[in-house]
Amino acid sequence: MTSRLSPARIVGGIVFLACVGALLLPWEIQLQKQGREAGFRTVALNLSLREQLGQSGFLAALSGFRAPVAAFLWIQSHIAWEHTEWGKMAALFDTVTTLQPHTLLYWDIAAWHMAWNASIAAEQDLNQQSELLRQRASDQYIELGRDILERGIRNNPKDYYLYERLGILLRERSKDHSGAADALTKAASFPEVPTYIKRAAVYELAKVPGREREAYQRLKALYEEGNTQRAPTLTARLHELEEKLQIPENERVTPRTKKAY
Amino acid sequence: MSSSFFAPARVMAIGRNTFTELVRQKVFYFLLLFSLIMIGSSSFLAKISFAGEFQMLKDVALGAMSVFLCLLAILATAMLLPRDLEDRTIFTILSKPVPRFEYLLGKLLGVVFMLTLSTLLMGGLFLAVLLMREQVVLMETQRSLASSPQELAAAIAEVKRSAFTWDLIPGMAILLVKSVLLASLTLLISTIATSGIFAILVSASAYFIGHLQVTAREYWLDGIGVHWWTRLFTAVVALIFPDLQAFNLTDDIVAGVHLPMGIFWQTVALGGVYVAVYYAVACFLFQNREL
Numbered sequence: 001m002t003s004r005l006s007p008a009r010i011v012g013g014i015v016f017l018a019c020v021g022a023l024l025l026p027w028e029i030q031l032q033k034q035g036r037e038a039g040f041r042t043v044a045l046n047l048s049l050r051e052q053l054g055q056s057g058f059l060a061a062l063s064g065f066r067a068p069v070a071a072f073l074w075i076q077s078h079i080a081w082e083h084t085e086w087g088k089m090a091a092l093f094d095t096v097t098t099l100q101p102h103t104l105l106y107w108d109i110a111a112w113h114m115a116w117n118a119s120i121a122a123e124q125d126l127n128q129q130s131e132l133l134r135q136r137a138s139d140q141y142i143e144l145g146r147d148i149l150e151r152g153i154r155n156n157p158k159d160y161y162l163y164e165r166l167g168i169l170l171r172e173r174s175k176d177h178s179g180a181a182d183a184l185t186k187a188a189s190f191p192e193v194p195t196y197i198k199r200a201a202v203y204e205l206a207k208v209p210g211r212e213r214e215a216y217q218r219l220k221a222l223y224e225e226g227n228t229q230r231a232p233t234l235t236a237r238l239h240e241l242e243e244k245l246q247i248p249e250n251e252r253v254t255p256r257t258k259k260a261y
Numbered sequence: 262m263s264s265s266f267f268a269p270a271r272v273m274a275i276g277r278n279t280f281t282e283l284v285r286q287k288v289f290y291f292l293l294l295f296s297l298i299m300i301g302s303s304s305f306l307a308k309i310s311f312a313g314e315f316q317m318l319k320d321v322a323l324g325a326m327s328v329f330l331c332l333l334a335i336l337a338t339a340m341l342l343p344r345d346l347e348d349r350t351i352f353t354i355l356s357k358p359v360p361r362f363e364y365l366l367g368k369l370l371g372v373v374f375m376l377t378l379s380t381l382l383m384g385g386l387f388l389a390v391l392l393m394r395e396q397v398v399l400m401e402t403q404r405s406l407a408s409s410p411q412e413l414a415a416a417i418a419e420v421k422r423s424a425f426t427w428d429l430i431p432g433m434a435i436l437l438v439k440s441v442l443l444a445s446l447t448l449l450i451s452t453i454a455t456s457g458i459f460a461i462l463v464s465a466s467a468y469f470i471g472h473l474q475v476t477a478r479e480y481w482l483d484g485i486g487v488h489w490w491t492r493l494f495t496a497v498v499a500l501i502f503p504d505l506q507a508f509n510l511t512d513d514i515v516a517g518v519h520l521p522m523g524i525f526w527q528t529v530a531l532g533g534v535y536v537a538v539y540y541a542v543a544c545f546l547f548q549n550r551e552l
Contacts, residue, residue, distance in 0.1 A: 005453055005550050013449075013542045014501060020538050021500030024531070025478075028504050031527050032475065039518040040510055063472050064439075064505065067512040068324025071317050102516035105313040194415055 039102055042155075052095040061099060070099040074106065086118040090144060097152070104161050107152030111165060115145025115173045142173045163187035164197055171204055181205040198222060199234055206237050216241040223253055271359055272367045279371020283337050284378070292336075293379055296329035300387050304394050315423045318394060319515040322387040326380070326433065327511065330440035331468065333379055334372065338447035339460035341368050351552060362544040365448065369540060372444045380437045387433075388425070395424035423517075431525045432514040438532035439508035443468060445539040446503070452547040471505035474498060503535050 035041045043066065050058045053069070061069045077092040093110035100106055119141035128134045149166040156162060167184035170176040184201030187193060199222060206215035219238050222229040239254040241247075283289055303321035304314075345351035354364055402416050447464040454460035478499035481492055507528060514520055 005546060009546055009549065010453060013546050016542055016545070017538070018497065018500040021502075024534065025500070027527075027531065028478075028507065031507055031524070031531065032504075034521075034524055034527075035507070035510075038521055038524060040513045040520075040524070041506060042513075059469075063469060064327060064509040064512075065324055066509070067320040067515055068328075071320035071324070074317065100512070100516050102513055102518050103313075103316060104517070105316055109313070 043099060043101060049095070049098055052091070052098070066099050070096045070103075070106070073099070077110075081113065081117070084121060086114075086121065086141070089113060089118070093148065097148070097155075101152075101155040104152065104156060104159060107148055107156075107162055108165050111145040111148040111152070111169060113145075114148060115142045115169050119145070119173065142169075145169055146174070160187040160190035160193045160197070163190075164193075167200065167204070177204045177207040178211075181208060181211075195228055196231075199229060199231060203233065203237055206241060212241055212245055216245055216247070220253060266360070267363065272363050272370060275354070275359075275364060275367020276370030276374060279341065279368050280374040283371060283375045286337075288336060289333070289375070292329050292333055293382065296325050296379075296383055297386055299325035299329075300383055301390060303387075304390050313423070314394065314398075315391070316515065318391060319429070322390065323429075323432065323436070323511045323515060326383045326387065327436050327439075329383070330376060330379060330436055331443055334376060334440040334443040335447050335461060335464045335468070337375060338369075338372050338444045339451055339454075339464060340457040341372070341448070342451045343454070343457040343460070346552065355552070361547050365452075365540065365543055365547060369445060369448055369536075372448075373441055376437060376440045376444065380433060380440075384433045388429075391425055395420065398424070426514075426517075428514045428518075428520045431520055431522075432511040435508055435510050435525070435528055435532075438529055439505065442503060442505075442508070442532050442535050442539075445536040445543070449539045449543040449546070452543045452550065467502060468505065470498060471502045472509075474502045474504045475506050477502075478504070507531060 032041060049061070053061060057069055057073075073092050073096045077089050077096065080088040080092060093106070093113070097103075097106050097110060119138045122128075122137035122141055123134055125134055125137070128137070146166070146169055149162055149169060152162045153166065163183050164187040167180045167182075167187060170180035170183060174180075181201055181204035184197060184204055188198040188201045202215055202218045202222060205211055205218065208215070216238070219234060219241065222234060223238060235254060242252050242254060300322045303318045303325070342351070345354075351364075355361065398420050399417060402420055403413065443464065446467055447460060450463045450467070451457075451460040454463065477495040480487070481495040481499050510520060510524075510528065
């Protein structure tokens with residue numbers, strides 16, 4: 001079989017492709033910019049990620065298989081969880097969230113594993129004799145969980161969900177009621193959030209020394225919104241604050257004599 | 262048959278014939294079967310993970326679709342011209358009043374038919390698995406939270422939000438556009454290739470370079486303090502190869518990013534321009550090639 005082709009034609013073809021490429025360049029740049037504004041193509045595949053993923057993983061991520069690589073690593077993190085390899089899990093979570101920064105679930109579950117599972121495992125680690133060191137390790141995992149959620153929020157600032165998760169983490173694990181109140185208040189400021197988030201934010205605020213008056217005003221405002229917000233806990237908190245702040249009888253929502261909350 | 266300059270009937274005849282040839286090949290069945298198994302089993306893979314089964318299901322299924330469509334596009338197209346040359350069917354066709362550009366267009370059309378069929382099969386199975394899984398999760402949710410109507414409504418809304426979204430449809434269409442682009446690029450390479458293997462290797466390399474094109478482009482346009490020959494090299498890469506990252510929208514769609522229709526249609530149009538350009542260059546190179 002003979003198949004000859006003039007080199008001049010090949011060069012001509014390449015030159016034509018380069019000319020078309022030059023014409024398409026502004027369009028491609030504009031499309032990339034529009035895509036980034038809409039939340040596409042925001043992941044930076046850099047050397048740090050190359051070290052985390054290894055050569056083949058990085059190549060796969062570069063070749064348009066970022067989501068499947070993240071899914072595969074997520075399954076690996078599940079296996080690491082079964083073996084309680086907390087350090088390995090933390091490293092895998094870091095890579096997964098770098099590959100898929102807009103998947104809220106990855107940030108949420110990663111933070112939950114670190115701040116709850118890993119932290120409690122460190123607290124109950126029988127291999128560590130020193131209680132002080134156990135507590136220190138536990139606190140570090142809680143901080144790691146918090147850091148994961150904060151990075152998640154930076155990557156997804158337009159969604160309430162991770163603010164809510166941060167509020168819960170600060171409330172349950174760090175006992176930082178002020179921080180929890182701020183995070184939950186931020187979550188509650190988004191449109192169409194579940195109604196319980198507004199209440200949860202004020203419940204936390206009520207626990208912050210010196211901010212009881214502010215909490216009372218907000219609880220009262222929620223109470224006045226109607227039945228959707230009048231949960232038993234809300235009424236109980238209102239009563240507690242009215243007692244604590246010695247609200248005059250005529251301004252109270254709950255009567256002074258009411259005992260059973 | 263018409264002997265005019267361009268006859269759509271001739272192109273369609275070649276396209277139909279190419280499509281029939283392609284779907285009769287074992288490699289087509291092997292790849293399609295493997296991809297269908299992968300998409301079908303994505304539901305089980307999703308259960309391995311401790312949370313977000315819909316996320317995993319979509320990641321794995323769309324990833325499988327992307328891999329197999331790209332493989333099909335390159336493997337099927339790379340073998341078209343070498344096989345016709347080897348079987349000497351090309352001489353039979355071109356000895357009739359069939360211009361070479363019609364022959365190439367028919368070949369490309371056959372591959373496009375095959376890729377469209379594959380996308381429909383894989384996409385249909387993926388959506389069926391996703392919807393079935395959604396129904397199962399909805400039933401489980403209704404059973405577990407039946408005591409609280411407000412929480413139940415919120416949970417059902419959350420399940421529906423994380424399962425099927427309409428953005429998945431344009432996402433799969435973009436996967437098809439990307440595979441057609443790869444097919445046209447492979448067709449162009451096969452017009453200068455001396456064997457199918459050579460065309461496959463060069464096309465696979467072009468695929469990887471295409472994904473790195475944006476890096477080369479940024480280095481060329483923003484690279485400060487680099488040698489002029491480095492900039493020249495990155496400029497050549499940026500101008501000759503397509504920006505294939507522009508067609509990787511499904512990674513973010515499965516993460517919940519909404520795809521604006523403006524970006525979708527622009528991406529489709531960009532793919533269409535690339536296909537037309539590669540087809541035109543393929544015709545230019547193939548026109549005077551000695552067979």
